[in-house]
Amino acid sequence: MAKNLTTREEDYSKWYNELVIKADLAENSAVRGCMVIKPYGYAIWEKMQAELDRMFKETGHENAYFPLFVPKSLFEAEEKNAEGFAKECAVVTHYRLQNDPDKPGKLRVDPEAKLEEELVVRPTSEAIIWKTYKGWIQSYRDLPLLINQWANVVRWEMRTRLFLRTAEFLWQEGHTAHATKSEAVEEATKMQDVYATFAENFMAMPVVKGVKTDSERFAGAEDTYTIEALMQDGKALQAGTSHFLGQNFAKAFDVKFATKEGKQEYVWATSWGVSTRLMGALVMTHSDDKGLVLPPKLAPHQVVIVPIYRNDEQFDAVSEAANELMKQLRSKGVSVKFDNRDTHKPGWKFNEYELKGVPVRVAIGPKDLENGTFEVARRDTLTKEVMSKDVIIDRIVNLMDEIQNNLFAKAIDHRATHTTEVESYDEFKKLLEEKGGFFSAHWDGTEETEEQIKKETKATIRCIPLDDDNASGVCMVTGKPSARRVLFAKAY
RNA sequence: CGGGGUGUAGCGUAGCCCGGUUAUCGCGCCACGUUUGGGACGUGGAGGCCGCAGGUUCGAAUCCUGCCACCCCGACCA
Structure with a gap:
């Protein structure tokens, strides 16, 4: 083991990569983009899981498990969702290997063993779950249906980093069905609250609760509620999302229920998830040039x-x-x-x-x-x-409480000193480069302006915060009216 | 998938241009002894298809071709 870590000052990204490996959290595997989570890292993940699982159950959810594979025809049923994930799906096309007649001792895919229908390795499970829910829901008496699953998913990312973005990752995904829109919206925001509480009370990581803009919304959702954290290098990390799915999946999979009055209606849905990415967030929030700094509530050994x-x-x-x-x-x-x-x-x-x-x-x-x-x-x-x-x-x-609180206070302080209100686009661009962090600014609400800012500065709208600051103003780029400030940052 | 780079022991590396004894060094590893309040020291030892496949040559880690993997920068993303 090498004695010294690259410092954060020298190269934050290198510091992170080295730390994850040297602290024995995870390592790269023989599979491109996939990591091995080592015992010490997995112990932290288990602590996260245990607390989240407890919180889910306390809010009325039950665990279940759905298949890894999704038949292509199911996957494509909800168009926007399918389109959003299509580019990064692993697909199973064959079900058998055989000895290669040309290369002794080698195997090849048996060309005779082509699947009738390709199987998509789940990048998320809405499709298979909603296909299943159709059989489970007939009446308002079956609602709400509150299910969570702990699973792995695969998203074929071009560039990967341990915990922050891997081709396969572990997560939980909640999938709920409700009789009314307001109940589903309430569920989505409730789970956002659960995530925020977990992040702050257990990870000692302050988060901003907000809602995503149209362009950043989950594929197939009506609204995406997010918790956004700020890392030590001034970049934002989306730490968890909770989606109000409207009736999109109910319509795609024809999931209707009989109301008390005997009418047939589509159910309302949510989905929500956090992943092993939280491990990356934990590392980047508290650790220093000597190594990891773990909050007592998640440390394998206190x-x-x-x-x-x-x-x-x-x-x-x-x-x-x-x-x-x-x-x-x-x-x-x-x-x-x-x-x-x-x-x-x-x-x-x-x-x-x-x-x-x-x-x-x-x-x-x-x-x-x-x-x-x-x-x-x-x-x-x-x-x-x-x-x-x-x-x-x-x-x-x-000391357990003192350390937990101190880490949270330090993180809050870092976020406070790295959250800047800006009025002009020039000021925004200047401080984004010099200082980084969150920027609270007025925006005209159009996708064009959002896209322009992203192109020119690499900063994105992390969320429209759910706080009570509703002061109107004018967009820092176009000067058009703005209903309220939104939060910008460069993000992971 | 575009642009750049790198593959030598578990890890980090020298050698490569300009082909030629037994492939260099450090860490780590093993044995024994001395050590133990901030990464100990000594002595001895093990460990290599020099990324893979082909080619050139009397001879290849070194030159040529192809492939693969990884890293960095873009596009995409929890």
């Missing part, structure tokens, strides 16, 4: 204990103290790892756990045993403090 000793007797004595501390911390709900490996020295371990972002490190050595103390180091501030036996448990329990 505390690591490193023993310091010169001989077996000291090791035994230190271990005893470590085990006792571990027992007490665990009884308070703190997850602890005691790294008693004799194969690495303490200094090596200190660096290792800084790289891996463990929130709190406790060192115990002979001096501590003598004095009845522990050395406690915080990953977020990189500060050390010697604590006595009597206070350490309470202090560490409190």
Whole structure:
């Protein structure tokens, strides 16, 4: 393992790539654009999953599982959705291999084994799910239907980056059906709220809730609600989306229900998802030039204990103290790892756990045993403090909250200092290059202007925020009237 | 898919122009010993179809052709 990470200052993008690999979160695989998520990275993902899953269930959803493959005829049923994803679909055309008669020991696709109908590997599951829902929904009594699935999807991206954009990724996708439009809209915004709460309370990552413009909307949706986060390099990251799908899929798949009055009506739909991209967001929000910085609520180990000793007797004595501390911390709900490996020295371990972002490190050595103390180091501030036996448990329990809150506060502060209100297009262009971040500006509401800005500056409208700032003004580009400010940024 | 670049041990690399002993160095790995409060040291050792396939040559990591993979910049995107 190399000793030094590229710094964020030197090359933010390189820093990110190196960090993901060196911190053992993931690596590139033998398959183009697909990653292997390593145990340490997967442990963080599992923590995210566990909390999100809990939140979904608390809001009335149930999990189910639908097939990986979608027959082409189903996939194309909802035109806009199909068109939006068509360019990046993997397609299964054959179902058998055979020995290659020309190349001994090699296999080839059996030309006789062509599928009657091609199977699309799901880039998202609306099609197969709505085909299924048709059989599940007859009456208003069957509604609302609130389903989530944890799955992998494939989008054949040209350029990929670990976690941020991979050809295959893990996610959850909620798919709900409702009797009324207002109920579906409420569901979509409710799940946006769930995502925002999760991002802020667990990832310690502040997000802006908003709605996408026409051009950025999900293919097949009426409205896309988004949460947008700001990374340390001033670029925005779309962290989760929740779509109000109107009756588009109900019509495409003919999903009707009988109302109380006995009339047949199309159901109203939503879908919503977050992916392993959140792992990338987590890394880029908090980590520093020494490595990962994990919020305690998502860290696989919240505390690591490193023993310091010169001989077996000291090791035994230190271990005893470590085990006792571990027992007490665990009884308070703190997850602890005691790294008693004799194969690495303490200094090596200190660096290792800084790289891996463990929130709190406790060192115990002979001096501590003598004095009845522990050395406690915080990953977020990189500060050390010697604590006595009597206070350490309470202090560490409190530190979990303190670190969580500190990370959130730092991220909020970064976002605040990198969110700029601009009045003119020149100012916008200048500060976009010099400073980056979010820009709150007036826009005339047309796709042409949005496109022009994107072409000229690479910045896009991240969202129309759902805050209560409704002051009207004039578009910074065209001078035409604008109902309210929208949020621009360069994005991942 | 366009433009540029790179493939040598697990990782990072030298050698390539100008073909010629046994392919360089560092990290890591293995064994033993000494070490252990911020990435220890010594001694010994293992590890290579030089991206793949063909060609030129007495001889190819080195020259030629084709292919593949990866990286960077564009277009596309959670």
